[in-house]
Amino acid sequence: MRRGKFIVLEGGEGVGKSTNLQFVTNWLQERSISFVQTREPGGTPLAEELRELLLRRREEVVDPVAELLMVFAARAQHLARVIVPALEQGQWVICDRFTDATYAYQGGGRQLDRALIEQLEQRVQGSLRPDKVLLLDLDPQTGLERAASTGAADRFESERLAFFQRVRAAYKERADAAPERYAVIDASRPLEQVQQQLHSELEKLLP
Numbered sequence: 001m002r003r004g005k006f007i008v009l010e011g012g013e014g015v016g017k018s019t020n021l022q023f024v025t026n027w028l029q030e031r032s033i034s035f036v037q038t039r040e041p042g043g044t045p046l047a048e049e050l051r052e053l054l055l056r057r058r059e060e061v062v063d064p065v066a067e068l069l070m071v072f073a074a075r076a077q078h079l080a081r082v083i084v085p086a087l088e089q090g091q092w093v094i095c096d097r098f099t100d101a102t103y104a105y106q107g108g109g110r111q112l113d114r115a116l117i118e119q120l121e122q123r124v125q126g127s128l129r130p131d132k133v134l135l136l137d138l139d140p141q142t143g144l145e146r147a148a149s150t151g152a153a154d155r156f157e158s159e160r161l162a163f164f165q166r167v168r169a170a171y172k173e174r175a176d177a178a179p180e181r182y183a184v185i186d187a188s189r190p191l192e193q194v195q196q197q198l199h200s201e202l203e204k205l206l207p
């Protein structure tokens, strides 16, 4: 059977990922496309436990390489148990964050060596890459203000503004380097306009 499409929604904190994920899944349902909706870190019971360990605020300083390896441990499990089987069955996969978040948060935010991330990406994913990354782009100040209205800050959300500025820059750098695989969506606009653009990007993915 033909392989399904692998779509990822990305962006910094409070860019409107949850709101727009709903829009994407509605679009898939309207077209009767069989899909799996999932997220990272997470997506399997083990990977969700790793997510909880990664996001929980703690006294102990977390070593950036330890953080990176936990992210990829969760990803390996998620790929093996959920993403690859779904794509092979011809289902589409819509994932809330994936490896671009690692380049953005661990590479940009934590300033880890990109070559190390590339090595792990190659080892864990082989040649598998998303068909399209929908990148919601917003200045971090506005994003953090939006996010503040949606519950207590986790370990990442507690970082400083400069961290999120590096996250944003790293996302944009990735998108600029491979424009055919990314759709950069200006998330500062009213939701209706954001979703108009999302809609036209999704339509382009249809055969």
Ligand SMILES: Nc1ncnc2c1ncn2[C@@H]1O[C@H](COP(=O)(O)OP(=O)(O)O)[C@@H](O)[C@H]1O
Binding pocket: 012, 013, 014, 015, 016, 017, 018, 019, 020, 146, 147, 149, 150, 187, 188, 189, 190, 191, 192, 194
């Ligand atoms: N384009 C937009 N303009 C203004 N507010 C928005 C927009 N998109 C989302 N929001 C609001 O911002 C807040 C965070 O959105 P949410 O979808 O939860 O973001 P995320 O999942 O990225 O943290 C919510 O209150 C949401 O209603």
Ligand SMILES: Cc1cn([C@H]2C[C@H](O)[C@@H](COP(=O)(O)OP(=O)(O)O)O2)c(=O)[nH]c1=O
Binding pocket: 014, 039, 040, 041, 071, 096, 097, 098, 099, 101, 102, 103, 105, 106, 154, 156, 157
């Ligand atoms: C997938 C991934 C996420 N993260 C971070 C980014 C987010 O701050 C966090 C996941 O949170 P997120 O999925 O945005 O959930 P919520 O908005 O509901 O809190 O994990 C990484 O640091 N590296 C990664 O590779």
